[in-house]
Amino acid sequence: MPTPYTALLAQLEALADCELAGECLHIKAQLPHTLKSVDVERPTFGLVLHGSKRITRDHQTVHLKAGDVFLITGRCVVDAFNAPDADNGRYLTMTLHLCDEVLSAARILWAQPLRRDEARVVGLPIATLADSLHHWSQALHRGHYEQARVTLVQIVIWLCRQGYHSLLAPPPQRLADRIHALVAATPARPWQSRDMEDVLNLSGASLRRHLAAEGTSLSQVLLNARMGHALQLLSTTTLPVKTVAARVGYRSTQSFNRQFAARYQLHPADIGNQ
Template sequence: MNHALPARQTLLADLATLADCARAEGFACIAARREHGAQSVDIPGPQVAILLQGRKQVSSATQLLAFEPGDLFLTTRACRIDVINTPDAASGLYLTAVIPLCAEVLEAARLLWAEPLPQPGQALARLPIEEFATALPLWRQALAEGRYAEARLVLAGMVVTLCRRGHGSLLLPPEPTLATQVQALVADQPERDWQSRDLEQALSLSGATLRRRLAAERTSLRQLIVEARLARAMELLYTTRWPLKTVAARVGYRSARSFSQRFQQRYGLDPARIGNQLPD
């Protein structure tokens, strides 16, 4: 008798309950109700995503991966991907639990490793959830009980396990960039009317220095503000059922139409295609 499928279904059902857990932090449940694709989606850093319902296809410049419920989607470093998300035929829902591997988790894993770094491996990987059938319930229970230090400790152990299996990029500290700092500031307050002087003050830089350093990183202040706002908008479109005009306002757009146009230009996706919005 094959017990693998029932065990997988039980674990997925257990993880799915976190979507309604008021005390859960450090993860997001991404939902969609229509099939859709998005281009050039930036993943800001290491994360683990667990497909709970539906199907997912991911492609980068060098990799093409397909996921089904019970697959773990590992991103070992910042990257840009194209995705196609397909809801489950029976439930009509696409659902993924995304767990960003925060700086505290990664630093703890580096301390636990205490030996030469392993090979970096690929940026993207597909793994069966059964490989973490012990760790994930412990993580979920700690989150549900508000024991966030214990939850991070479980994730640090998972990172060490992943590195043993050839995903050493997780232990490589990211190179700090000014662009990353700018995007983090904007992402915290995407509705704010950000001006250069605001960021100059926050970063203790002159306007000329800010522009020069961003140019050296092949970007601009305007581009970073737009991308940070749209990335936050994508998160809201997946994690809430707000109407488009509400999402647009939350990320600094006065017009839902101009927001939709800019979003489609950036991702090749009409934001309404995600299908979560309730009627206005």
């Protein structure tokens, strides 16, 4: 049944075919599934277009239906349940990881003290942001990339006015994040410690010491980066699991399946897009 926002939801869904909307991911699924311990690396904004979603962080759970907006205000780990619509069998969510360019511009314009708070998961009715989402998506469809960025900055500032200050909190500078970014850019590369040592100009001992101080290890960062990229491919494309495994550096699909299932407590095929 049409709603006052049916046209807007269709406009946002059509961004899947818009070349300028590269940072906007359309997450699909044909089967209901739960993903455990998903790393959210940066502030993330999204909208459920078809089906329903449930996001849990610690003891906080947000239930979302088609047309609901969600906001994850900073780096955290969440569990996510995604379910297709009972009538049309589709699950589709648009997510946008807010980039450094947008967040930096919003910090400059905010120019006020930021209250220190933890990352939160928030559900918002689409009515609160309908006009802004319309202007943003319309700008992208028309090829006005700079106008779309300005609208995103305005959305971030509005959210801060609602009290979500952690959106603009500068993230701590971590060595693990630099390594994660390197691996995510070329996940199929057989990364070794010596590769990171050369790129980061660190000795092997220093590399291990810095990562240990951050509570992780090189092997764990490599695994998280590859599994995160695999999850994105499995959720946004119809690539076979074997192809996804190869694209993130696994020659053995069986080994990839084991690692993915251990990481997210879900078999790759259970997302249902393949």
